[in-house]
Amino acid sequence: MPRLAAALRGLAVAAAALLTVTVVPSSASAGTQAGTAAGPSARPKEFVALRDVDPTVIQEMRYVTPHTFMGVPVDGYLRPNCLLTRDAARALHRAQLSFLKRGFSLKVYDCYRPQRAVDHFVRWAKDLGDQRMKGEFYPRVDKTRLFDDGYIAAKSGHSRGSTLDVTLVRLPAVPTRPYVPGEPLTPCYGPEAARFPDNSLDMGTGFDCFDTLAHTLDPRIHGKQRKNRLLLKNGLERAGFENLPEEWWHYTFKPETFPDTYFDFPVE
Template sequence: MFAIFSTFLVAAVSAPGAARAATEEKAPAEFVALKDVAPSILQDMRYHTAHNFIGSKTAGYDEPLCVLTSAAARALARAQQKFLTQGYSLKVYDCYRPQRAVDQFVRWAEDLDDELMKDEFYPRVEKSDLFTDGYIAAKSGHSRGSTVDLTLVELPAATTRPYVPGEKLVPCYAPAEQRFPDNSIDMGTGFDCFDTLSHTLDPRVGEPQSTNRLRLRTALESVGFVNLAEEWWHFTLAAEPFPATYFDFPVSRASLNG
């Protein structure tokens, strides 16, 4: 997104588009649960938990469920089949994101007194700079339904402990053995790390981290996704079905048709 355009906070691109009414509760028929299309893809839906940059469950994430357009879900399923033959699995952190969640991120960014999760997610960035540096925006590509944040896990997948609210935070760019445990392969930073080290091709990231990032990017590009250069984990389907529409239905089974 930006100068440091980040996806997570809203990986958001303020592109023009038709934002849906905040009261909508049902998704268009083109949306599906990823589990129904690619059940082997692991899910670690961070915005349904308190382990994210705001430190609490996010508005609109009624269930820990990855929802995407059918086109995006089918493309991920193709990538997953390639990775399974190599001994890896995809793991998603975030998929479709309701506009109400994006709105919450904006309100959070405007509250300069709330720095609960700074020590992990943005230790080297002043909160007052989150807008100007491009980490937060009023619109997110995630709300169009074909953008996903994800990583790779070596199989068999190790179990990871849950985040405990209030625990000591470690910078997201610290060595893998020091930062919050994640069963993904080492990508050089944790997910949602507001730092230039998150840039996919940052030259300061050594081996094997840079190789791991390129392994993920190459496979996803081969099935039609485009990587956001500022975030190694952020990918958007190039031929997304809703390139200018931002949705606001909740993340839940009840929101889906059928």
């Protein structure tokens, strides 16, 4: 344990040092872009790669892989790289420092999401014949209900750059095994041992689970699963993030750098 504690302190110090070098205050002109959409290649200077701000946060970027609710990689994800507005990345760094001291690390599944990715979700949701991943991600939801029930929408806060999907991992972390396309699917809301394996704490459902059990404070979630959700929620709220009540993994840093702008540059 002394060695682990020393290693964690070293990671925190290194991340803090890196932050002072790579992070500068946000431009005051950011708000003037509200209501506009940037071109495909126009990545604003207010966006940063999370690993340049805090390399200790684990990144398991799902949408560049076929392990998605669509069963294919998502349009616009060219590299497994978490991009965020600088303000959101700095806040996540602060939260990470507090979790490292307790023997945990944050792990991100998704960060900035280009509009073309959201458009891909919409096209998939309208294709009622494509239900290859239903057995894992939405076993109890009819695909015709995805829009009405709020699981799919034409716009996403992720496209504004200050929203991310995140969980907690106990250190030392053991990597999650790769998904094998075509492997048998199990419900995302099943017991931890029956779900697709994930190195995160047991949150009661898997990531991107289209089910009411994924609601952060659903009363059916109790014991260690509720404790783990609240551990994540309380730590991120202290750093300035707000949770989406329908998804235990979904957090937005407030105030957003771009509260009304939906970007479409690729993740690379």
